[in-house]
Amino acid sequence: MGSVKQVLAPSDVETRSVDWVPHSERFGKSRDLGNIWFVGNVNLTAMATGVVAMSLGSNLIWTVIAVVLGSLFGTFFMAFHSAQGPQLGIPQLVQSRAQFGYIGAALTVWVFALANYITYNTSDAILSGSAMHEIFGIQPQIGFFIAAAIATIIALYGYSLIHFLNKLLFWPSIVALGAMTLGVYVKGNFPPGAFDLSNFNLASFMTVFVIVAGFQLGWAPYVSDYSRYLPKEESIRATFWATYLASGLSAVWVFALGAIASGPNGTLTPVTAVKVAGDSIFTGLGTVLLMILLLGLLLVMAINAYGGSLTMISMVDSFKKVNPTKAIRLVALLVMGFTVWSIAQFVGEERFNAFYGNALIFLAYIFTPWTAVNLVDYFYVRKGVYVIGEIFNKDGIYGRWGWRGNTAYIVGFLSMVPFFVTTPYVGFIAKNLSNVDYSLFVGLLVSANVYLVLARGIDREKEAKMAANEGHF
Numbered sequence: 256m257g258s259v260k261q262v263l264a265p266s267d268v269e270t271r272s273v274d275w276v277p278h279s280e281r282f283g284k285s286r287d288l289g290n291i292w293f294v295g296n297v298n299l300t301a302m303a304t305g306v307v308a309m310s311l312g313s314n315l316i317w318t319v320i321a322v323v324l325g326s327l328f329g330t331f332f333m334a335f336h337s338a339q340g341p342q343l344g345i346p347q348l349v350q351s352r353a354q355f356g357y358i359g360a361a362l363t364v365w366v367f368a369l370a371n372y373i374t375y376n377t378s379d380a381i382l383s384g385s386a387m388h389e390i391f392g393i394q395p396q397i398g399f400f401i402a403a404a405i406a407t408i409i410a411l412y413g414y415s416l417i418h419f420l421n422k423l424l425f426w427p428s429i430v431a432l433g434a435m436t437l438g439v440y441v442k443g444n445f446p447p448g449a450f451d452l453s454n455f456n457l458a459s460f461m462t463v464f465v466i467v468a469g470f471q472l473g474w475a476p477y478v479s480d481y482s483r484y485l486p487k488e489e490s491i492r493a494t495f496w497a498t499y500l501a502s503g504l505s506a507v508w509v510f511a512l513g514a515i516a517s518g519p520n521g522t523l524t525p526v527t528a529v530k531v532a533g534d535s536i537f538t539g540l541g542t543v544l545l546m547i548l549l550l551g552l553l554l555v556m557a558i559n560a561y562g563g564s565l566t567m568i569s570m571v572d573s574f575k576k577v578n579p580t581k582a583i584r585l586v587a588l589l590v591m592g593f594t595v596w597s598i599a600q601f602v603g604e605e606r607f608n609a610f611y612g613n614a615l616i617f618l619a620y621i622f623t624p625w626t627a628v629n630l631v632d633y634f635y636v637r638k639g640v641y642v643i644g645e646i647f648n649k650d651g652i653y654g655r656w657g658w659r660g661n662t663a664y665i666v667g668f669l670s671m672v673p674f675f676v677t678t679p680y681v682g683f684i685a686k687n688l689s690n691v692d693y694s695l696f697v698g699l700l701v702s703a704n705v706y707l708v709l710a711r712g713i714d715r716e717k718e719a720k721m722a723a724n725e726g727h728f
Contacts, residue, residue, distance in 0.1 A: 263484065265420075269413030272584050273569045273577075275643050276344040281486040283418075285493040288337065289501040291421040291481055295474070295558065296505035297428040298551035299382040300375065300611075303525040304470050305513020307612045311466075312459035315449035318514045321463035326506040328464070329471030332626050334499035335634070336475045338491040340482025342639050345646065346565050347479040351625070353641055354632045354660030354706075357649045361573035363661060365566050367621045368476040372563030373594055374614045375473065376406070379556045380599040381607050385526045386549045390542055399599045406556035407592040411585055413561060414484055420554055424547075431547040432508055434540060438532035439515045458690040462676060465692050466612070467510055469619020471502065475626050477562035491639075524607075563591045573649075616677055623695050624667035627702035628660050636710045642721045652718065659709040667702025671695075 262282045263269060271280075309318050336347055343350055348368055351360045384398030393401070409416060448454055482494055516528040529548060533541030564587035571577050602610050633639055645651035673682035674694035681690060 263413075263415045265412070265416040265418075267415060268411060268581055269415070269584075270581055273346055273349050273565055273572060274647075276484055278344075278487065281341075281344070281484055283485050283489075285341075285482075285485060285489045285497040287418060287422075287485075288482055288494065288497040290425045291418055291558075292337075292474075292478075292498050292502035293505045294421040294424045294428050294551055295555055296502060296509050297424075297432060297548065298379070298509075298555050299386060299525045299529070299548050300379050300552060300555065301470070301506070301509045302513040302516075302529065302548065303378070303382065303607075303611060304467060304615065305510040305515075306517040306525050306528060307615070308463040308466060308510065309514040309517045310612075311462050313456055313463060314451060314454050315445065315515065316452060317455055317460055318463055319511050321460045322467050322510040322514060323507050325464040325467035326471055326510060327503055329468035330499055330503040330506060332630065333471050333474045333478050333502060334495045335630050336626070337478040337482050337498035338494040339633055339639075340479035341485035341487050341489040341494055342491065343479075343641060343643070344483050344487070345643065346483065346569070347475070347477055348566055349569055349646060350479075350633075350641070351629060351660075352646050352657070353637070353653050354628050354657050355664070356654045356657035356661070357651070358573050359654075359656040359661050361570045363664065364476075364625055365570050365573075367625070368566050369563060369570070371473055371476060371618055371622070372559045372566065372591070373598065374618060376403075376556050376559040376563070376591075376595040377598045377602060378607070378611045378614070379406075379552050379559065380595050381602060382525060383549060383552050383556070384599070385524070386545050386552070389526050389530065390545055390549070395603075396600060399596055402553060402556060403592040403596045403599075405553050406560045407588045409554070409557035410560040410564065410588050411581075413584075414481065417554070417557055417561065418481070420557075424550055424554065427547050428505075428551060431544050432505075432512065434536065434544060435512050435516065435529065435532045436508075438535045438540075439512060441536075458676070458692075461692045462616075465619055465676075465695055466615045467506070468695060469615050469622070470510075471506055472622050472626060473618055474502070475622060477558075477565070480562055480565060481558075560588055560591050560595075564588045567591065613678060620671060620675065620694060620698070621668070623671065623698040624664045624702040627667060627699045628663050628706045631703045631706050632660070632710065635707065636713060637715060637718065640715075640719050640722050642718055642725055644725055645721070652721070659706060659713075662709060663702050663706035666705045667698045670701040671698040 351364045380399045380402050383402035384395035387393040387398035388395050516532045529544050530541035533544040567587040671694040673684035675682040676685050676690050676692040
């Protein structure tokens with residue numbers, strides 16, 4: 256007789272954190288990922304990405320084209336990370352120990368990942384406070400706190416509740432986007448030259464491309480956290496397409512709407528843009544749309560808080576063994592929530608655009624080499640075969656310091672620096688290329704190829720035998 260399945264219900268507080276999920280606790284289908292990754296982009300922060308994109312200098316048509324191409328490009332890598340979840344049954348960043356080492360991952364990749372979670376949740380908290388002020392008249396500072404508290408509670412219940420709530424919000428999200436689309440296209444006014452294809456600026460086009468691709472790449476460090484409970488029988492192909500189609504479609508739709516709704520020069524805030532678009536159809540619809548996008552924002556805050564808490568626990572576990580209990584998850588979530596609330600208080604709504612715009616670009620830079628190393632290792636070097644127990648062994652075969660992964664990361668990142676185009680710094684090669692940002696392409700190619708060369712010394716036969724003996728696969 257087979258083992259009895261232990262399905263985690265939405266009302267159950269998740270007990271697992273950074274540990275491996277046994278096959279007896281796996282449940283669900285790849286198609287379930289469609290809910291979470293479609294709804295994951297239907298919120299005010301994603302809308303703000305389109306607003307920022309429209310403010311960078313291109314006309315409307317070229318901004319939308321850059322949004323579409325950047326979204327599809329970034330989502331491609333994100334979806335391949337998602338495909339690792341059912342195959343390995345562990346959080347994404349824990350798997351990074353195989354490339355960067357037990358301690359190396361904690362001091363490099365996880366620090367960047369934590370910055371990613373905190374940055375996005377700070378942006379989410381600021382916009383949620385603004386939305387609550389618009390809808391309920393609550394002071395934004397109080398709204399920050401309420402949003403952080405709700406996200407913390409949802410994240411504490413964890414995996415199943417997050418999936419369940421995103422499923423509930425799937426159709427309302429489509430209705431909200433449909434209504435906004437009707438509002439901006441039928442009732443909206445387009446500035447002269449909005450659709451002039453001859454008015455092309457490569458520098459601003461590539462900056463928009465980097466920003467939206469970076470937004471989608473920002474999901475990569477924790478996308479497989481939401482597929483790791485799926486049965487191993489769920490194929491890489493099925494998991495990839497369930498993630499790619501849902502996230503890619505909603506990203507293109509939301510970012511483009513944000514760009515179009517923000518006004519001729521990207522001057523409207525995300526909250527105002529949504530309200531104006533809805534009220535242009537009939538008065539009061541804007542408030543309804545804001546409420547739906549606010550709910551989506553609270554859910555994505557929970558996703559970030561959940562991922563951030565797992566990262567904190569993993570970092571501590573790299574130096575001192577942690578027993579993955581409900582209590583340790585609660586402590587990590589409270590630390591995460593307080594940190595986000597504090598930074599949101601400091602940044603405030605008035606500094607949001609500058610804070611968020613710069614964050615998108617820098618986060619894209621720091622995760623590009625990591626995603627190249629991780630995916631090359633999984634799909635080309637080790638071909639998905641890992642010794643799970645050794646990933647949790649500080650002195651195991653993956654070592655404390657993964658010199659191959661760290662070297663490829665550093666070389667890849669340094670190769671990007673001359674191509675950077677940011678407000679405080681423009682690389683010398685980018686200057687000679689009229690401030691066109693090609694850094695993502697350079698970083699991906701260099702990091703991937705350096706790692707492939709260095710990985711030739713890995714004894715894959717030995718690891719495959721150990722994995723077979725372990726029996727997790």
